[in-house]
Amino acid sequence: MSELLLPEPALNEPIVFVDLETTGGSTSEHRITEIGVVEVGPAGVSRWSSLVDPQQPIPSFIQQLTGITNAMVQGAPTFADIAPALLERLKGKLFVAHNASFDRGFLRGEFRRAGLAFDPDVLCTVRLSRALFPAEKRHGLDALVERHALVPFDRHRALADADLIWQFWQRLHGLVPLDVLRAQIERTTRRYRLAGDITxxxxxxxxxxxxxxxxxxxxxxxxxxxxxxxxxxxxxxxxxxxxxxxxxxxxxxxxxxxxxxxxxxxxxxxxxxxxxxxxxRPGHNRVPRVSKSDPADAPWPFDGPIVFEEREEALQSRAFHVVDRWRYIGHAASLTQAAQLHASSEKLPFELSTYRILQSHLARGLRVMPLGLPTDALTPVSSVA
CATH class of the missing domain: 3.40.1440.10 (GIY-YIG endonuclease)
Incomplete structure (x- = not known):
């Protein structure tokens, strides 16, 4: 198929349209059998594909679906063999795939097993199709082929399906106003290449x-x-x-x-x-205002440091929080560790924020106890002077 001529692309960054065939749907249990990439950039359009030895049997129903047999992948490179060159081909480019979380998840797992990090920005064309054509009920690749007159040269083979995604991308430029298309692409893209060195x-x-x-x-x-x-x-x-x-x-x-x-x-x-x-004092936070009624210091209504317990049921964990003279010291996993935390803490100035927060919660019956007493000594306090 000849490439469509686009008067102005929705994106000026390099793009890779990717599809995979695998031995199943689990990124932890199954492996890749074929990779297809259509690369679009300043130099034009190029295509690359490779069978991959999954180092595990391909189930018979997968062989029937894709046409990729155990005999075909025998002697093919393993993923580790092609990983460095494939990463070089993909890195720095927008990763576009249909049901992209599947393809990204498999590649990320394979790259991790090869000792390489893979965190591209990702655009899912299923989500993009839903955003652009909300009246349509079906957004699978077969539905896009039928709806947008895409031309498959094969189906359920990696390069052929990657090429269909590329065809769909080209069709969009004639169906959707450019400003709308750009806005939806930006809204739909997940930026996995995170800030600084954050991955x-x-x-x-x-x-x-x-x-x-x-x-x-x-x-x-x-x-x-x-x-x-x-x-x-x-x-x-x-x-x-x-x-x-x-x-x-x-x-x-x-x-x-x-x-x-x-x-x-x-x-x-x-x-x-x-x-x-x-x-x-971070620049993007509002610093709480200090009113004339706020104290520069406040009397501590307890004889010494106090501790209160919090539980995170979802994580089945508990924490003991230590406060001393309106200064939040921190939390520990046990009362013994809480006492050690207090003993090693520095003398901190009066914290107006701690004063405000604890006053509110103590007034609502927060159960506290002096640090050093057993757990059953927790006593509700109804108010603080």
Whole structure:
């Protein structure tokens, strides 16, 4: 098929249209049997494909669907054999695929097993088709072939299906106004090439539950502090490009580094967030106003440091938070560790944010106890002077 002539492309960045054939649907259990790539860039359009030895049998129904047999992949290169050259072919380009999470997930897993990181920006043409043609019910590749008069030279073979995605991309330029197409592409693209040195693998180590996080920019200048009951998920929402506001996008463009801290609960996250904001004074956070009625210091209504417990049921974890004279010390996994945390802590100044937050929660019956007493000594406190 000859390439369509596009008067002005929706994107000026290099693009790869990718399709895979595999031994099944599980990225952990199954392996790739064929890779097809249509590469579009300043030099024009090029095509590349390779069978891959999955080093496991291909189920018979997969052989019938794709036409790829065990005999065909015998002697083909393994993924590890082609990984460096394939990564060089794909890196720095927008990764476009139909049901892209499938193809990206398989490639990311294979590259990881080969000791390489793979985190391209990704555009799913299923999602793009749904966004552009919401009245249509079917958005599978067969439906696109029928609806947009695409010309398959084969089906369920990797390069042939990658070529169909490329044909669909070209058709869109004649069906959708360019400004609308560009806007939907930007809205649909997931930006996995994250800020600075931040990668998907790094975000995998962020807390799944409650915590706080801080973004830093050039010269490690604090940009923003936030909290969430799902820190890892919130960080991805900030940085990956999905469902981001224009404000989030502007912030993400400045981020060079991120740090986080698990807090063991929502109240702990509130206290830690307020403490970080007061200490770091990041440019994208509102600094709480200090009114004339706010104390510069306040009497501590307890005889010494206190501790309160929070539980994260989803993670089946518990945390003991330590506060002393309106200063949030931190949290520990046990009362013994909480006492050690307090003993090793520095003397901190009065924290207005801690005062405000705890006053509110103590008034609602937060159960606290003096640090050093057994758990059954927890006593509700109804008010604080």
């Amino acid at each position: 998907e693998d790094l975000l995998d180590t962020a807390p799944a539950g409650c915590g706080v996080y801080a973004f830093y920019g050039e010269e490690d200048v604090p940009l923003y502090v936030g909290r969430s009951v799902r820190v890892r998920q919130r960080l991805r929402a900030h940085l990956s490009g999905e469902r981001r506001s224009s404000k989030d996008i502007r912030l993400a463009q400045q981020v060079k580094r991120v740090e986080w801290r698990a807090t063991g609960g929502e109240l702990g996250a509130m206290l830690a967030e307020a403490q970080w904001i007061a200490t770091l």
